[in-house]
Amino acid sequence: MNWTAIKAIYLFEMARFFRTLAQSFISPVLSTCLYFVVFGAAIGSRIQEVDGVSYGAFIVPGLIMLSVITQAISNASFGIYFPKFIGTIYELLSAPVSFLEIVAGYVGAAATKALFIGVIILITAFFFVDVNIAHPVAMIAFLVLTCLSFALLGFIIGIWAGNFEQLQLVPLLIVTPLVFLGGSFYSISMLPPIWQTISFFNPVVYLISGFRWSFFGAADVPIALSLCAIAGFTTLCLLIIWWIFKTGWRIRQ
Amino acid sequence: MAPILNISDLRKSYADGFEALKGVSLQIETGEIIALLGPNGAGKTTLISTICGITTATSGSVTVGGHDILSEYRAARAMIGLVPQEINLEPFEKVINTVRFSRGLFGKPSDDAALERILRQLSLWDKRDNQIRELSGGMKRRVLIAKALSHEPRLLFLDEPTAGVDVELRKDMWEIVEGLKADGVTIVLTTHYIEEAEAIADRVGVIAKGELLLVEDKASLMARMGQKQLDVQLSEPLDEVPAALAKYNLTLCDNNRTLTYSYDTRAERTGITKLLSDVSAAGLVLRDVVTRQSSLEDIFVGLVHDEEEAAL
């Protein structure tokens, strides 16, 4: 393993993040505050407790997931698309590094950024509602796994994208709906049966459910199933990336 | 000594079916400077990109320092520095950071003293904390060189290092290349400027349409084709070359006012003195005498031209 190279990529990417630190934080924090005001205070006051938790607290895990997933994808996809766009990718391709090292550097940095933002949102949430975390270790594990797996997905999107529109298309068309319909703001059990069935085809449901379990000890789907879902998703992304580097798809002519 | 770079029968067809390299073979010895000359689209960049791992070869093989570029890519690439033709740099990054990044990417432990030496050598030390977008075009090109040198490569590819660079900087660049050669770095550079190849290369290769037409020692190439011409300009036009001068194989041109004599500069006797005295003995009145030497440019233009004619 060329650890020096992984570190170089990681630090270089993190430097970009720290250069724009304020921008990176303001937008997710602001939108979280808005969600709390609209869903927590305005609508939430008319909703009874969900699964024995106040609605304001109930949406915290979903809100964190929403931000973390969006951030992991956008950071990772931009991180690898940008060198492709401005041509600096020549250096990565000509360096003595394997695909694993490139992925570790870029995905690691994107996941770290997403994790930072997830933590910031959690802290913000404490200002609005009382949140007790039932299983802190599981909570952190879920958060880290989610950051990593969606950063992997973002990396794939960044390699696939041929222009900036495409770079934003997948998150907008696929990921945002999946996350919103994944039970960020409601419990799957609140849906009519047919929609419940459909929901179980949405991978994000398993993530949010598992994450919520780590907070409140209750979940829509069994925790083991949540873990399998995230492991399966991560493996799939890794396989696709392995194939991309093996064939040079969209990067090496 | 084994060649540092060994290219054998390298072929490259792009996805659209275009064959950019048609079986290139070339050995490069450690420590030499080789210049690759060729018109636009000849395949110079494709050749370099394939060796460096940016594009994949369709067939053929390449070893760098004895390491195959595919099966032992780590060892092979660690020896290579690449200065690409296009200026590809992150505009908002600081000079020092991008150079440090390059060193790390190639797996070398950080060494600020080494980076300082490289940046000073390239007159970039004062600009190390500037963002790249704040640099001039020539400085950006030097940043690319600094990045390529940051991991102390043994084999350096310079893809048109002096394109769009002013005369002064071009001379600086040549000096840098000389300095690297003195450190034992092997250099492959591509250029459109014949005088550049003439000034710094040990060997010259000519590429056109994906084929390596010739690789030869610069000196012997110059000597082989390096005939000199002596133009004897006369004050009165002649009808024909006087019989007394027939043995010199003169040609008459410029409205029959100039006699041209070809000779080899390395020959023991060039025959000039004899020719001139025979010219005056024949009663011809000289107006002026001019000598010309065929440059690499003539050779190069001649070669590419022959190739095009052969293709017809």
Ligand SMILES: Nc1ncnc2c1ncn2[C@@H]1O[C@H](COP(=O)(O)OP(=O)(O)OP(=O)(O)O)[C@@H](O)[C@H]1O
């Ligand atoms: N990605 C690509 N896809 C298809 N064809 C390509 C690609 N890159 C280069 N070519 C073609 O391959 C040929 C050689 O290009 P290359 O860039 O190697 O030339 P070059 O000798 O470096 O030219 P120049 O002096 O202009 O830099 C050209 O005809 C070019 O159009």
Ligand SMILES: [Mg+2]
């Ligand atoms: Mg080129």
